[in-house]
Amino acid sequence: MKHPLLFVVLFVVSTTAQETGKPTLCVGRYQSEADAVKQLARLSKTHANLAQWKARAAAVREQILTGAKLNPLPRRTPLNPIIKDKRSYNGYTVESASFEARPGFFVYGSLYRPQSSKGSCPGILCPHGHARGPEGGRLRPDQQHRCATLARMGAVVFSYDMVGFGDSLHLGWNHQHKQALTLQTWSSIRALDFLETLPDVDKKRLAVTGCSGGGTQTFLLTAVDDRVAVSVPVVMVSAHFFGGCHCESGMPIHKTAKLETNNAEFAALAAPRPLQLISVGGDWTKNTPKVEYPFIQSIYKYFDAEGNVENAHFAGEGHGYQLSKRQAMYPFMVKHLGLDPKGVLDKTTGSYDESKNTIETPKRMHNFNSLKEMPRHALKPGTIVSFK
Numbered sequence: 001m002k003h004p005l006l007f008v009v010l011f012v013v014s015t016t017a018q019e020t021g022k023p024t025l026c027v028g029r030y031q032s033e034a035d036a037v038k039q040l041a042r043l044s045k046t047h048a049n050l051a052q053w054k055a056r057a058a059a060v061r062e063q064i065l066t067g068a069k070l071n072p073l074p075r076r077t078p079l080n081p082i083i084k085d086k087r088s089y090n091g092y093t094v095e096s097a098s099f100e101a102r103p104g105f106f107v108y109g110s111l112y113r114p115q116s117s118k119g120s121c122p123g124i125l126c127p128h129g130h131a132r133g134p135e136g137g138r139l140r141p142d143q144q145h146r147c148a149t150l151a152r153m154g155a156v157v158f159s160y161d162m163v164g165f166g167d168s169l170h171l172g173w174n175h176q177h178k179q180a181l182t183l184q185t186w187s188s189i190r191a192l193d194f195l196e197t198l199p200d201v202d203k204k205r206l207a208v209t210g211c212s213g214g215g216t217q218t219f220l221l222t223a224v225d226d227r228v229a230v231s232v233p234v235v236m237v238s239a240h241f242f243g244g245c246h247c248e249s250g251m252p253i254h255k256t257a258k259l260e261t262n263n264a265e266f267a268a269l270a271a272p273r274p275l276q277l278i279s280v281g282g283d284w285t286k287n288t289p290k291v292e293y294p295f296i297q298s299i300y301k302y303f304d305a306e307g308n309v310e311n312a313h314f315a316g317e318g319h320g321y322q323l324s325k326r327q328a329m330y331p332f333m334v335k336h337l338g339l340d341p342k343g344v345l346d347k348t349t350g351s352y353d354e355s356k357n358t359i360e361t362p363k364r365m366h367n368f369n370s371l372k373e374m375p376r377h378a379l380k381p382g383t384i385v386s387f388k
């Protein structure tokens with residue numbers, strides 16, 4: 001410290017922050033890659049056996065819920081689901097489906113089901129990321145392919161809008177809503193509740209997969225809800241990058257006076273449940289094979305469950321949930337959920353055929369054309385949602 005005054009100022013600032021217990025927001029590239037490696041080493045030192053890890057995991061989980069203003073968890077209010085407009089395609093159906101995560105606050109989505117569902121299907125949630133074109137989120141062809149292909153292999157799949165995307169956008173909500181992190185995390189928990197109400201869904205085989213901002217939703221939901229049996233976060237688990245949007249890092253879930261953590265440790269909370277990390281060379285997941293994956297493996301070792309965690313890394317590829325990444329995810333879901341790839345998997349090439357999927361138009365995928373079609377008690381777009 002060269003200047004004594006600077007030392008005094010820094011000392012006062014850090015003392016004040018500690019005394020007030022004010023948490024720090026870790027936004028975007030909050031720390032360097034080298035600092036992330038050092039932080040993971042510090043985090044690893046907080047436990048040396050399974051019991052200590054379980055205590056650590058509980059503290060991290062509690063910090064997520066507290067930071068997201070979901071601690072204690074809000075009361076479960078009636079979902080009042082609206083399922084309609086069934087469309088039949090090659091081996092699967094799609095319905096428009098929505099429910100109330102809070103009274104009057106609707107989550108809008110598309111429900112994909114196998115054509116010949118005989119009951120007891122795995123249920124898979126598909127949150128989406130921030131990509132806006134063409135038409136964005138749930139409406140994107142990539143997302144439709146993912147959901148349709150999983151349904152053709154026997155899963156009931158719910159693909160649902162972030163705040164200010166899809167129907168939510170079309171009906172007037174803005175993604176800049178200050179409760180976005182709270183609303184989306186709670187909506188994902190309620191989406192599991194929604195899947196559990198469906199008679200053809202096996203409650204013991206629930207999974208979630210999403211990319212980018214949908215990857216954030218994937219590991220946050222898996223961290224806070226034990227019902228998730230299989231988790232596949234795509235191009236998002238990074239120890240140095242915390243998510244650039246307020247719906248990912250705009251609330252104090254990462255760093256408080258009591259506990260520091262990062263998204264790699266959030267993902268590790270999946271242990272010992274099956275977890276697949278899909279990463280690429282072209283974004284903040286570029287270090288996954290040598291940084292985040294070994295860290296997460298070390299947690300799975302406590303459970304003797306190293307076989308349950310995998311990393312599919314595409315060194316030459318960029319951000320997104322394109323065909324190559326989906327081709328890596330499908331066999332993981334087949335293996336851990338007991339999906340039936342017959343008619344979809346070409347055994348000679350090992351590739352999963354998406355050519356029989358039907359890509360719908362955004363207009364076809366809307367649940368409601370206007371607010372007038374919605375139940376009267378639907379909240380006005382932009383309303384601050386009550387959690388009391």
Ligand SMILES: [Zn+2]
Nearest residue numbers: 213245246247
């Ligand atoms: Zn966001």
